[in-house]
Amino acid sequence: MAIADIPEYAHLTGADVEALGAELDAIRADIEADRGERDARYLRNTIRLQRGLEFTGRMLTMGASRRSLWWAGAGTLGVAKIIENMELGHNVMHGQWDWMNDPEVHSTSWEWDNTGPSAHWKHTHNYIHHKYTNVLGMDDDVGYGLLRVTRDQRWRPFYLGNIAYNTLLAVFFEYGVAAQHLELGKKRKTPEAKAALKRDLADVGRKIGRQVGKDYVLAPAISGVLNRSSRAARKTAGANLLANVIRNLWTNAVIFCGHFPDGAEKFTKADMDNETQGQWYLRQMLGSANFRCGPTLAFMSGNLSYQIEHHLFPDLPSNRLAEISVRVRALCEKYDLPYTTGSFPVQYAKSWRTIAKLSLPNKYLKDTADDAPETASERRFRADGEPRLVSSVDQRTGRRRGLKSAIADNRERRRERASA
Amino acid sequence: MSWRERFEAPVAGVAGSKATNWVRAAAARITTPLLPDDYLHLLNPLWSARELRGKVVAVTPVTADSATIVIEPGWGFSFDYHPGQYIGIGVLVEGRWTWRSYSLTSEPAGSAAERTVAITVKAMPEGFLSSHLVNGLKPGTVVRLAAPAGEFVLPDPPPAKLLFATAGSGVTPIISMLRTMARRGGRVDAVLVHSAPDEDSVLFVDELRRFAADGLIDLRLRLTGVDGRLDAASLDELVPDWGDRQTWACGPGGFIDMLGGMFDDRGIRSRLHVERFALERGAAGAQGGTVTFGRGGKKIEADGAQTLLEAGEEAGVLMPFGCRMGICQSCVVMLDKGCVRDLRTGVEHVEGERVQTCVTAAAGDCTLDV
Numbered sequence: 001m002a003i004a005d006i007p008e009y010a011h012l013t014g015a016d017v018e019a020l021g022a023e024l025d026a027i028r029a030d031i032e033a034d035r036g037e038r039d040a041r042y043l044r045n046t047i048r049l050q051r052g053l054e055f056t057g058r059m060l061t062m063g064a065s066r067r068s069l070w071w072a073g074a075g076t077l078g079v080a081k082i083i084e085n086m087e088l089g090h091n092v093m094h095g096q097w098d099w100m101n102d103p104e105v106h107s108t109s110w111e112w113d114n115t116g117p118s119a120h121w122k123h124t125h126n127y128i129h130h131k132y133t134n135v136l137g138m139d140d141d142v143g144y145g146l147l148r149v150t151r152d153q154r155w156r157p158f159y160l161g162n163i164a165y166n167t168l169l170a171v172f173f174e175y176g177v178a179a180q181h182l183e184l185g186k187k188r189k190t191p192e193a194k195a196a197l198k199r200d201l202a203d204v205g206r207k208i209g210r211q212v213g214k215d216y217v218l219a220p221a222i223s224g225v226l227n228r229s230s231r232a233a234r235k236t237a238g239a240n241l242l243a244n245v246i247r248n249l250w251t252n253a254v255i256f257c258g259h260f261p262d263g264a265e266k267f268t269k270a271d272m273d274n275e276t277q278g279q280w281y282l283r284q285m286l287g288s289a290n291f292r293c294g295p296t297l298a299f300m301s302g303n304l305s306y307q308i309e310h311h312l313f314p315d316l317p318s319n320r321l322a323e324i325s326v327r328v329r330a331l332c333e334k335y336d337l338p339y340t341t342g343s344f345p346v347q348y349a350k351s352w353r354t355i356a357k358l359s360l361p362n363k364y365l366k367d368t369a370d371d372a373p374e375t376a377s378e379r380r381f382r383a384d385g386e387p388r389l390v391s392s393v394d395q396r397t398g399r400r401r402g403l404k405s406a407i408a409d410n411r412e413r414r415r416e417r418a419s420a
Numbered sequence: 421m422s423w424r425e426r427f428e429a430p431v432a433g434v435a436g437s438k439a440t441n442w443v444r445a446a447a448a449r450i451t452t453p454l455l456p457d458d459y460l461h462l463l464n465p466l467w468s469a470r471e472l473r474g475k476v477v478a479v480t481p482v483t484a485d486s487a488t489i490v491i492e493p494g495w496g497f498s499f500d501y502h503p504g505q506y507i508g509i510g511v512l513v514e515g516r517w518t519w520r521s522y523s524l525t526s527e528p529a530g531s532a533a534e535r536t537v538a539i540t541v542k543a544m545p546e547g548f549l550s551s552h553l554v555n556g557l558k559p560g561t562v563v564r565l566a567a568p569a570g571e572f573v574l575p576d577p578p579p580a581k582l583l584f585a586t587a588g589s590g591v592t593p594i595i596s597m598l599r600t601m602a603r604r605g606g607r608v609d610a611v612l613v614h615s616a617p618d619e620d621s622v623l624f625v626d627e628l629r630r631f632a633a634d635g636l637i638d639l640r641l642r643l644t645g646v647d648g649r650l651d652a653a654s655l656d657e658l659v660p661d662w663g664d665r666q667t668w669a670c671g672p673g674g675f676i677d678m679l680g681g682m683f684d685d686r687g688i689r690s691r692l693h694v695e696r697f698a699l700e701r702g703a704a705g706a707q708g709g710t711v712t713f714g715r716g717g718k719k720i721e722a723d724g725a726q727t728l729l730e731a732g733e734e735a736g737v738l739m740p741f742g743c744r745m746g747i748c749q750s751c752v753v754m755l756d757k758g759c760v761r762d763l764r765t766g767v768e769h770v771e772g773e774r775v776q777t778c779v780t781a782a783a784g785d786c787t788l789d790v
């Protein structure tokens with residue numbers, strides 16, 4: 001069972017959670033007061049870089065006959081598409097740049113280079129995923145209705161294909177994004193619901209049509225005419241396909257590193273009842289995972305390497321998440337909370353490990369739904385029948401003892417049991 | 421939908437001639453989801469008709485605290501405005517586009533010939549943007565523009581008997597009217613009553629004197645530092661036959677209210693055409709107000725704690741909504757008039773900005789584009 005009582009799981013009192021919330025509110029206020037010309041310049045430079053790369057990539061994929069240039073073209077276009085999706089599209093649509101009051105980089109008007117229409121994505125991602133983060137049955141990003149990513153999802157024979165599905169999802173991720181809002185598995189009974197589905201299908205169809213038309217019809221046709229060869233047209237189409245796949249694999253990997261590595265927790269609907277702002281913050285901290293990165297990797301991930309910070313402040317500019325992370329880490333120390341992070345390969349590998357493991361029925365799995373690397377609940381601390389620990393303060397050091405210490409104690413006990 | 425509408429769909433809402441929009445629509449197939457303009461304006465900021473833009477050509481001082489700003493608009497700007505209308509101007513200040521409206525002081529025919537428009541701005545003591553425009557704006561700066569608008573215009577031909585009543589920078593829409601009248605050459609019986617603190621602070625004083633010397637207007641300056649504030653009695657004295665004249669008046673709220681009272685008392689309100697300064701947005705720090713939902717025209721009284729989203733739902737308006745906690749941007753709408761306050765931070769947003777209705781409340785009367 002996933003976490004049903006956040007303050008208990010985090011070993012914090014209600015007052016602790018409120019105090020933590022106030023500290024996070026202060027971080028938001030500081031950043032908002034400090035936003036200005038420097039940030040605007042960062043965004044404008046990012047846009048210029050992206051448009052430049054896109055243009056270069058298009059020129060190379062349309063004109064290049066040499067094999068090395070073909071690869072360079074596909075790679076450049078792939079990088080351009082990654083920046084467009086991550087640092088620009090994702091972040092602009094979150095309203096991170098709305099403060100600039102610029103109609104051209106505003107959450108209400110941005111349309112991204114992806115087969116999923118922006119309006120659909122803002123609903124499933126900004127609203128559903130970011131409000132109900134990792135809440136089973138509410139946040140569709142928990143497995144996307146396709147994968148089993150937590151022990152709380154009951155095993156069905158369908159999940160034997162978990163690895164295959166995820167491979168396909170990664171390669172064709174943009175189509176997964178486009179389909180997500182449609183909730184094709186859902187039964188629609190009322191005429192209104194049926195009409196809404198029809199409208200949404202038409203929107204997705206139009207968007208896919210435009211994207212496919214650009215990359216696989218128009219660009220190859222122009223290339224064929226310019227080079228007077230049908231082979232050139234085919235090569236351009238191939239390069240565009242490769243660019244899209246590069247983008248799909250990368251964005252999928254970055255996104256999976258955000259909520260599926262070990263330590264990123266899942267929650268039950270019960271936890272949503274009367275949730276305070278402080279508890280919401282706490283849920284975002286416990287449900288997200290970072291990966292360590294330098295400036296380049298951070299940029300290429302749209303700063304989603306700082307997923308924890310992004311989930312705490314989805315509408316603060318991405319270029320500020322690095323500095324915010326320093327303060328969030330300090331808060332984790334102060335409240336003795338885990339700050340889930342690791343290197344990019346390790347975090348991504350952990351996601352795959354979970355997906356591979358959970359393709360099997362529970363009887364082949366060692367851990368319980370209350371104490372597994374990928375899902376835990378407050379019951380993990382009651383397993384020994386010991387009284388649960390709530391926000392104690394270490395008499396010797398004066399430090400708050402919370403979830404992080406509790407996990408360490410748990411591990412210690414388990415090790416002792418194993419050696420006994 | 422016809423095939424033509426479908427073809428032009430990507431550029432719907434982009435200003436431009438039919439032919440250029442066809443080229444845009446064709447090119448947009450390869451730049452989708454962007455427009456060709458999104459690439460072109462990186463080469464030259466004026467090469468985009470997605471949003472009206474302009475480049476500042478000159479900033480010329482008019483008085484000690486005012487300046488005329490000449491702007492060369494980019495693609496999609498139409499010069500067929502009417503004297504007396506205003507434009508919206510957005511200037512980048514500390515990374516943020518800040519919008520205000522100012523009367524055009526240029527004259528339409530001259531604008532079309534020179535491909536420029538002009539506004540005259542007076543630096544207000546608390547006017548953050550006006551001071552920047554007068555003292556900090558450099559030629560070459562790119563600004564955003566909103567198309568000319570406003571009902572405060574001079575008919576063509578003008579009525580036979582006219583009164584212009586202005587105070588302070590209220591003379592700015594009138595100067596465009598006078599310049600147009602001077603260019604057209606016809607003469608009517610026109611009186612200009614202008615009130616300003618002293619001679620030095622009268623905008624366009626030389627030009628107004630010239631117009632008077634040429635017989636275009638009968639100029640009656642009222643220097644409030646010497647003669648005191650212009651009131652109903654003194655206007656009666658300055659222009660005894662004001663009741664017979666079609667009147668165009670522009671100035672601060674008190675001045676307009678005074679004139680409104682005079683015309684109301686005589687039952688000739690229809691002869692008074694007024695323009696108030698756009699900067700009036702209720703008392704600073706106001707709490708609550710009447711929220712108007714522009715598209716349906718519904719209104720509701722909201723207090724300073726009720727979110728605009730709740731107010732709209734209470735008024736029976738179909739409001740866009742999402743997370744209701746200020747994170748998802750699903751409920752963002754344009755604030756057409758007035759001022760609202762972010763309940764989380766206390767930050768105020770003014771007209772021309774898009775606001776999150778789930779975390780903002782009315783700070784005075786406001787109108788939302790819903």
